[in-house]
Amino acid sequence: MTTLLREVIGDVLRRARVEQGRTLREVSDSARVSLGYLSEVERGRKEPSSELLGSICGALDVPLSKVLTEAADEMAHEESIAAAVEKASTAGIDVSTKVVIPHVSSMAVA
Structure with a gap:
């Protein structure tokens, strides 16, 4: 399922807001x-206008650019995960299997 921008911004x-208490x-x-x-904006049910988003950011004393950058970073992360899952599923790999591969530098040499 695709994540909506309004949900990520919310x-x-x-x-x-919570970090500020x-x-x-x-x-x-x-x-x-x-x-x-x-409340609807925070839950991703309403898509705020740019003016309203600017007003909320002003009330939070958080630059609008920071909110949009964080939202873009989260969207990019979710898209990369979705692409990896899609690629793995077409390759016949079970993505639910987790494998831990230790760093080479941490392996003991006898």
Whole structure:
């Protein structure tokens, strides 16, 4: 299943708010957006306009560019995982099998 950008942006905003120890109400009051709408944005159910996103970022004192960069990094990571799973499934490899290969430098030589 494809992850939506609005879901990833919501996750990034929620993490920023929680890391600051702030409540939804505090941020919604500061951003001048309803508590319910901010909650919907954080849960990825609403896609905020650029103005609203800028207002939320301002209330969190987090640059919009940082939120978008973090969201892009998460999307790229998820896409690379999906591509690896797709490649492995077409190659007949069971991706649920985990193998640990030690670093060569950590192996003892007798």
